[in-house]
Amino acid sequence: MDLLSEYFQSYLTALETYDVVAALWVNIQLTFWAFLCALALGTVLALMRISPVPSFQWAGAAYVNIFRNTPLTIIMTFCILVLVFQLQLNLSDDFDFNFFLWAIVGLSVYHAAFFCEAIRSGVNTVPLGQAEAARAIGLSFLPAARYVVLPQAFRGAIAPMGNTLIALAKNTTVATVASVPEAAGLMKTMIEFRPDVIMAIFATFALGFVVIVIPIGLLTTWLSKKLAVAR
Amino acid sequence: MTSDTPHSQPVPAASGAPAPAAREGAGQPLVQLKDVNKHFGDLHVLRNINLEVRKGEVVVVIGPSGSGKSTLCRAINRLETIDDGEILIDGTRLPSEGKQLARLRADVGMVFQSFNLFAHKSILENVTLGPVKVKGTKPAAAKELAMSLLKRVGVDNQAGKLPAQLSGGQQQRVAIARALAMKPKVMLFDEPTSALDPEMINEVLDTMVGLAKEGMTMIVVTHEMGFARKAADRVIFMADGQIVEQATPEEFFTNPKSERARDFLGKILNH
Numbered sequence: 001m002d003l004l005s006e007y008f009q010s011y012l013t014a015l016e017t018y019d020v021v022a023a024l025w026v027n028i029q030l031t032f033w034a035f036l037c038a039l040a041l042g043t044v045l046a047l048m049r050i051s052p053v054p055s056f057q058w059a060g061a062a063y064v065n066i067f068r069n070t071p072l073t074i075i076m077t078f079c080i081l082v083l084v085f086q087l088q089l090n091l092s093d094d095f096d097f098n099f100f101l102w103a104i105v106g107l108s109v110y111h112a113a114f115f116c117e118a119i120r121s122g123v124n125t126v127p128l129g130q131a132e133a134a135r136a137i138g139l140s141f142l143p144a145a146r147y148v149v150l151p152q153a154f155r156g157a158i159a160p161m162g163n164t165l166i167a168l169a170k171n172t173t174v175a176t177v178a179s180v181p182e183a184a185g186l187m188k189t190m191i192e193f194r195p196d197v198i199m200a201i202f203a204t205f206a207l208g209f210v211v212i213v214i215p216i217g218l219l220t221t222w223l224s225k226k227l228a229v230a231r
Numbered sequence: 232m233t234s235d236t237p238h239s240q241p242v243p244a245a246s247g248a249p250a251p252a253a254r255e256g257a258g259q260p261l262v263q264l265k266d267v268n269k270h271f272g273d274l275h276v277l278r279n280i281n282l283e284v285r286k287g288e289v290v291v292v293i294g295p296s297g298s299g300k301s302t303l304c305r306a307i308n309r310l311e312t313i314d315d316g317e318i319l320i321d322g323t324r325l326p327s328e329g330k331q332l333a334r335l336r337a338d339v340g341m342v343f344q345s346f347n348l349f350a351h352k353s354i355l356e357n358v359t360l361g362p363v364k365v366k367g368t369k370p371a372a373a374k375e376l377a378m379s380l381l382k383r384v385g386v387d388n389q390a391g392k393l394p395a396q397l398s399g400g401q402q403q404r405v406a407i408a409r410a411l412a413m414k415p416k417v418m419l420f421d422e423p424t425s426a427l428d429p430e431m432i433n434e435v436l437d438t439m440v441g442l443a444k445e446g447m448t449m450i451v452v453t454h455e456m457g458f459a460r461k462a463a464d465r466v467i468f469m470a471d472g473q474i475v476e477q478a479t480p481e482e483f484f485t486n487p488k489s490e491r492a493r494d495f496l497g498k499i500l501n502h
């Protein structure tokens with residue numbers, strides 16, 4: 001009993017020294033911005049892959065195959081070591097914010113490949129006749145995609161996009177490579193300095209991510225039911 | 232192949248056909264196909280098709296499954312490319328791709344066997360989308376036009392619903408209204424009643440007969456002989472990608488010339 005409360009006391013002092021919530025908040029921000037960018041880029045890529053222009057199709061496929069098959073850590077390291085340190089490509093004059101932005105870039109270019117494929121799986125749920133009817137009333141490729149195919153594709157892709165978003169939320173921990181003060185980095189520091197409460201530290205961060213990720217899962221399940229296209 | 236030689240000369244409009252009234256501007260070719268060929272891989276689906284459809288004419292295309300009727304319709308609307316030959320709509324050759332093609336396509340209304348209404352849009356939006364996004368019609372004017380067309384096909388009271396909430400017959404009538412909203416010069420129908428329950432076939436056919444009576448130029452793939460007799464000026468019989476025979480409905484159904492047509496009519500009549 002004494003041992004337990006002593007352990008708990010130590011754990012509390014660890015929490016007082018290190019701001020776990022602030023670190024997790026960084027992961028949430030990374031998730032949010034990388035989601036928006038990756039979704040936008042993924043949509044463009046999906047459009048390229050379904051377009052009638054062979055060179056666009058080829059370029060879209062090449063992008064997806066390169067970025068989907070490259071480990072995120074390597075992309076992130078490349079951004080920092082090559083683009084920032086070697087080539088001095090700065091997105092902001094603020095040192096920390098620059099890394100934060102680069103982390104978003106790394107996360108976005110990587111996950112865009114997955115959003116592209118999720119959207120493409122949604123396109124496959126849209127019967128071919130929908131696109132043909134759109135063309136038949138005189139819509140060219142982009143308007144047909146914008147008004148007819150993509151709205152239905154997105155509704156059919158909510159579940160796979162949700163899975164990609166969940167993976168993205170967890171992958172924000174790779175931003176630690178870009179020295180962004182996010183949760184995984186903080187956890188490493190805490191373990192280094194407070195090995196006495198190592199189990200509790202692991203549990204804390206695991207729980208933190210569960211709390212971030214579960215709502216995403218619930219929301220996407222609910223949305224995919226609510227927005228399903230009746231055929 | 233059969234011994235029947237495909238006609239390349241358009242048959243004069245049926246003088247004995249009952250329904251079509253005198254049509255304004257009738258006589259000028261609106262749709263012209265010249266030596267059109269199309270392959271799917273090794274399969275020669277359209278073999279040297281020559282066809283002229285004059286303004287105001289109603290042509291029924293009939294023939295066994297797989298004979299290339301759908302491909303013919305889709306080629307006229309450039310939903311399928313052709314290998315050689317040319318297709319002209321109102322004297323203009325169909326461009327291969329791009330904006331100009333999209334614009335010309337709007338001149339050719341298309342009604343599909345499976346309706347293909349935009350599943351995520353309301354009935355009203357299905358009809359207004361083309362005018363607003365292709366022609367730049369003001370939303371209010373497009374809505375007015377759409378409501379009058381929906382009224383004409385008898386589904387104006389369903390305007391706010393989604394396609395899945397309508398019966399097949401209603402959906403097909405909306406599809407007709409959607410095509411009409413683009414004010415097409417010619418309407419293509421690819422087996423518009425084949426996917427319908429029997430009790431809904433007539434409501435769609437009646438709408439089409441009405442259109443024919445108003446002078447719309449129509450190319451209709453259908454096995455509904457009642458419609459052909461009532462509204463068609465000419466029946467075209469296709470087999471194996473060729474136009475085997477063309478005649479007035481009366482002549483074709485009572486006295487088919489080719490063996491293939493006799494054989495085919497025997498099969499559909501014995502059903």
Ligand SMILES: Nc1ncnc2c1ncn2[C@@H]1O[C@H](COP(=O)(O)OP(=O)(O)O)[C@@H](O)[C@H]1O
Pocket residue numbers: 271274276294295296297298299300301302303
């Ligand atoms: N996209 C396609 N790819 C390959 N073959 C096709 C395609 N569309 C149609 N066909 C073939 O072309 C032939 C003609 O088809 P179609 O025009 O649909 O005939 P119909 O409408 O008279 O039944 C058929 O043998 C069909 O299998």
Ligand SMILES: [Mg+2]
Pocket residue numbers: 300301302421422
């Ligand atoms: Mg067919």
